[in-house]
Amino acid sequence: MNILLSPDSYKHSLSSIEICNVMEESINQISDEIKVHKFPVSDGGEGFLDVFFYHDDTLEKKYYTVSDESGNKREVMVGYCPKVKEVIIEVALIVGLVQLEANTKDIEKRTTFGIGELIIQVCDDLEVNSIIIGLGGTSTNDGGIGCLAALGMHLYDRNHNEVEPYLLNIEKVHHIDMQLVSEKIADVRFKLLCDVNNVLLGEQGATYTYAPQKGANERTCDYLEHCMKKWTLLLNDLMNKTCHEEKGSGAAGGLGFAFLSCLHTEVVNGTYYILERFHFHHYLNQCDYLITGEGKTDYQTLFGKVPVSLAKIAKQYKVPTICISGAVSAISVMDMLESGIIGLYGLAQRPMTLKDSLNDTKYLLQKITQSVVSTISYHK
Structure with a gap:
């Protein structure tokens, strides 16, 4: 029997x-007669870059020092493919939720400035045609x-005094000047990989x-x-878009909106991109079962x-899918079956706290x- 293991991170x-x-x-x-095949996957979030390095041994590791969400300096790694002059960036390494508990600033003062810093550094340091961003x-x-401020955007009030580039300051802004720091960036093609289709504003924004x-x-x-609406009006007017x-456009706290408005950008589903790029179907062809999973499986999994993305593809190959996730809640068994998932399991087999579950995840x-x-x- 052949089993394909293809989970997202917990x-x-x-x-x-x-x-x-x-x-x-x-x-x-438990058995030496079962052949295991591994295809780790990511939708663009935590662990995204590691997945690229796992599947592509031609990638080179490059390191840069940039600002995190609180303005502190942090060394981050990117992947670089010299053959096609392509850079792979994981924004969670720069402004990730993993650091949230240690964050010293409220959400209104957290910034994506470091992402723009990183883009400038890689474009100045390397030959770059395209940048893939998780x-x-x-x-x-x-x-x-x-991010746009790091790339060269300046915000000004009515008296032409410069305004600090934070969303909470947007009411003060009367004029925006967008002049990219490096001309190289204007020619770079950006591909944003994510798992959400949310627009920028509204209840689903x-x-x-x-x-x-x-x-x-x-x-x-x-x-x-309220501030995001004001920012939208200003940037739409500036870019005539x-x-x-x-x-x-609502991905990563509206970072998708900034890229779509000001840079040559395409937004794609992160999971499907990785599956296609690294030939997931070749693995399915030789397997009897697919085992996948994620940190928490709930109603959002269906979207x-x-x-669900993997199960739907596996179903076309008549390969049944089993999902083992860190936690499972509020999801219909029928919805799972229709997607091709024949079994859904959570790690906790008894009542336990989140802390205990995280500590005992491996066991x-x-x-x-x-x-x-x-x-x-x-x-x-």
């Missing part, structure tokens, strides 16, 4: 590569103002959908949405998250993997 716990390795070890302990897992909600996960309360969300209604994953694989191998 946020704050195990990377997709680590999950594959734990599952493989667990399966090998947009998931950010702690910011600034509409990309910080960047702020109301994702800011609460980043520490914003209801009052803060209302204020941020209306990109705030495009799918993906293009990794497990819990070993046990549930062995239980599931023992069952399907018996019936096989």
Whole structure:
């Protein structure tokens, strides 16, 4: 029997590569007749860059020092493919939710400035035709103002005094000057990889959908949405575009909107891009079962998250899918079955706190993997 392991990461716990390795070890302990194939995947969030390095050994590691969401300096890694002059960036390494608990600034003062800094540095340091950016897992909600400021945007009030590039200062802004720091950036093609189709504004927009996960309360969300509307009007007027209604403009706290408005940008589904780029279907052709998973499987999973995306493809190849996630809640069994997922499992097999679950993730994953694989191998 052949089993393909293709999970997303368990946020704050195990990377997709680590999950594959734990599952493989667990399966090998119960049978030497099962052949394991590994295809770690990411939708653009945490662990995105590691997945690229796993699948592509031609990538070179490059390191740069940039500002994080609070303005502190941080060394980050990018991938570089010299053959096609392409850079791979994971924004979660710069302004990620992983650092949220240690964050010293409220969401209104967090900035994407470091992302723009990184783009400038790689373009000055390397020959770059294109940049692929994984947009998931950010702690910011600034509409990309910080990023554009690093790239050369200046904000001015009515008296032509410069305004600090934060979303909460947008009421002071009367005029915007957008002049890219480096002419090289104007010729670069950007591809944004993410798992969301949210537009910028409204109940399904960047702020109301994702800011609460980043520490914003209801009052803060209302204020941020008000500021985001003002920012939208200003940038639309400057660029003579209306990109705030495009799918993906609400990704990464509105960072997608900034890229779509000011740079040569395409937004694509991160999961499908990785599956196609690294030939996922070749693995499916030789497997009897697919095991996938994510940190938490809930109703949002049905809207293009990794497990459902993979299951729908596997279903076309008549490969049944099993999902083992860190947690499972509020999702219909029928919806899972229709997508091709025949079994859905959460790691916690008894009542436990989130802290205990995170501490015991590896052990819990070993046990549930062995239980599931023992069952399907018996019936096989």
